[in-house]
Amino acid sequence: MVERVEHRSPLRATPQQLKELRTLNVAVVHPDDADGRLLTQQLQRIGCKVQAFWPPVQSIPKDVDVAFVAVRPDILNLNMDWAHCEDAPTVIAVVNYENPTIVEVVLGLGAKAVLPSPVRSFGLLSTLVLARESHKENRSLQRRLRKVEAKLLGVRHIAEAKVVLMKTHNVSETEAYDMIREQAMSKRTTTEEVAKAIFEAHELLSMGHRS
Amino acid sequence: MADKDPIRIGILFSETGVTSTIGLSQLHGAMLAVDEINDAGGINGRELQPVQHDPASNPARYAELAERLIHQDGVNVIFGCYMSSSRKAVIPIIEKWNKLLFYPTLYEGFEYSANVIYTGAAPNQNSVQLAEFITSNFGARVYLIGSDYIYPYESNRIMGELVLQRQGSEKLAERYVPLDAKERDFAEIMADIRNKRPDFIFSTVVGDSTAALYRAYADAGFDPKSMPIASLTTSEAEISQMDRGLATGHYTSAPYFQSIDSEANRRCLTNLRRRFGDCSVPNLCWEASYFQMHIFANAMRQAGEDDITQLMPFILGSEFDAPQGRVKIDPTNHHTCLYPRIGRVNADGQFTIVRQARRSVYPDPYLVTHSLGDWAARLDTLEC
Numbered sequence: 059m060v061e062r063v064e065h066r067s068p069l070r071a072t073p074q075q076l077k078e079l080r081t082l083n084v085a086v087v088h089p090d091d092a093d094g095r096l097l098t099q100q101l102q103r104i105g106c107k108v109q110a111f112w113p114p115v116q117s118i119p120k121d122v123d124v125a126f127v128a129v130r131p132d133i134l135n136l137n138m139d140w141a142h143c144e145d146a147p148t149v150i151a152v153v154n155y156e157n158p159t160i161v162e163v164v165l166g167l168g169a170k171a172v173l174p175s176p177v178r179s180f181g182l183l184s185t186l187v188l189a190r191e192s193h194k195e196n197r198s199l200q201r202r203l204r205k206v207e208a209k210l211l212g213v214r215h216i217a218e219a220k221v222v223l224m225k226t227h228n229v230s231e232t233e234a235y236d237m238i239r240e241q242a243m244s245k246r247t248t249t250e251e252v253a254k255a256i257f258e259a260h261e262l263l264s265m266g267h268r269s
Numbered sequence: 270m271a272d273k274d275p276i277r278i279g280i281l282f283s284e285t286g287v288t289s290t291i292g293l294s295q296l297h298g299a300m301l302a303v304d305e306i307n308d309a310g311g312i313n314g315r316e317l318q319p320v321q322h323d324p325a326s327n328p329a330r331y332a333e334l335a336e337r338l339i340h341q342d343g344v345n346v347i348f349g350c351y352m353s354s355s356r357k358a359v360i361p362i363i364e365k366w367n368k369l370l371f372y373p374t375l376y377e378g379f380e381y382s383a384n385v386i387y388t389g390a391a392p393n394q395n396s397v398q399l400a401e402f403i404t405s406n407f408g409a410r411v412y413l414i415g416s417d418y419i420y421p422y423e424s425n426r427i428m429g430e431l432v433l434q435r436q437g438s439e440k441l442a443e444r445y446v447p448l449d450a451k452e453r454d455f456a457e458i459m460a461d462i463r464n465k466r467p468d469f470i471f472s473t474v475v476g477d478s479t480a481a482l483y484r485a486y487a488d489a490g491f492d493p494k495s496m497p498i499a500s501l502t503t504s505e506a507e508i509s510q511m512d513r514g515l516a517t518g519h520y521t522s523a524p525y526f527q528s529i530d531s532e533a534n535r536r537c538l539t540n541l542r543r544r545f546g547d548c549s550v551p552n553l554c555w556e557a558s559y560f561q562m563h564i565f566a567n568a569m570r571q572a573g574e575d576d577i578t579q580l581m582p583f584i585l586g587s588e589f590d591a592p593q594g595r596v597k598i599d600p601t602n603h604h605t606c607l608y609p610r611i612g613r614v615n616a617d618g619q620f621t622i623v624r625q626a627r628r629s630v631y632p633d634p635y636l637v638t639h640s641l642g643d644w645a646a647r648l649d650t651l652e653c
Contacts, residue, residue, distance in 0.1 A: 071430075072426060072430060072638065076637045077637055077638050079635075079637055080636075080637070080638075099601070100381065102601070103601065103602050103634070104635045105633075105635055105636070105637075177383045179382065179383070180380070180381075180382070183379065183635070194345050210435060240522055
């Protein structure tokens, strides 16, 4: 017998993305045709809660986690702004053309996956799970990026405020920072906020006196 | 009706190769039903004419022979397949030519094809009940052994998750052996089991290597009273390949056992003996293969055609008094409502049924997370 490497970890656990399938609210923005019905029925077999919308809607209910959208020539000029808001659902495009015009709309929707028409039941589950995963990851990266940007701005404000205090109060850098911190504590706010206020006040007071 | 031509149907069960024991029994189940149907006047006077080929437990052969059945033999409906790999090989062909496949085998779920009717158990019809029974009677420290292919991987995932819902549970190991494993392939595993002392062993070993597993267990001197093997795939057929008494005391979860005490089952077994003598070993896959042929025949009587488009509406939602009880094809997912049961192997190599469902259980092939204590999985106690 050939020595085999154990290829399955002894603590194999089912990924969260699969466990959550039965709690997903799915919108199917698709005409009531063979594809639309197959899509809806297969989603129901998988165990998702499905709502169908057609003709296309201007907004989508807040609790929708995933939206399948038929991207076809007749929806090109519709307003799909809902797909771009902060907590937009994961968008999966259902396409029957792949010419540049259609692909552009798919990109514009921020779709995380594409289902080619005619839709088959096989492959839908994997597409759904992957699109969901990639959308979640994207969103959490974006949130982190925003936090990091805010943090960076705060650090800049503190540096600037320290310079102001060192100049105006003739103190060391450590003392300047302590002053900012004490203010923050007594006003129950962050050092970044205090620093920003100090710097802005200084800018305002020294109007016209800048070197 | 003017049309008295026979109706040709395709039969694809392995009569040779590693899964031939089950394959032969499925073939016997199908042929028995065909005989019963023809003896009763066929389908509106038309004879059912089976065309059978032996794919020899080889997925590529299954695909070739499915093409041949469709193109050379001119059949519209095929009955067959055992391992998932054989089903996956046949489905693209069935779908391409829009034909119909009846699949009489338990499998791991997560599939729906508009061209397939699934008459074996989905995991919510056997695994949940087995986990419930075994963990409450023996404990929840499990050792998983399976043949090296997709059905065991997925069954073990489900069993692992179910078991971990119990207090004091532990998944001690998840081991895979080749499909043609011999007793020596289990030697090291048995040594590991001796060290880890699980409460029970969950086996998804299939085919001829099943006998090797039970032999290795017995040779290691283990006792099924304190550490049984619990299985979904060890049926009367696999037990018939073992030395007498080898599987005694171990458990299997299945919708059908030969020992079911019902009129329909007794009648069916008598017919089988008359037709095939004692060479046929009825088991869960045999029964599914038997009743699905009748489901097809009933639908065909109403449709008058064996084309999938005409036939399907009469198959979906249809019911039949099978040996296990009254089964029904679920119209939404094409799987079958079945009666989960737990059997303990007795000294005669038959199953003493210790638990059984009062009502049939709806198939849920896309269920990712199964739960213990689900009311639908609760079984009646027959024997302790």
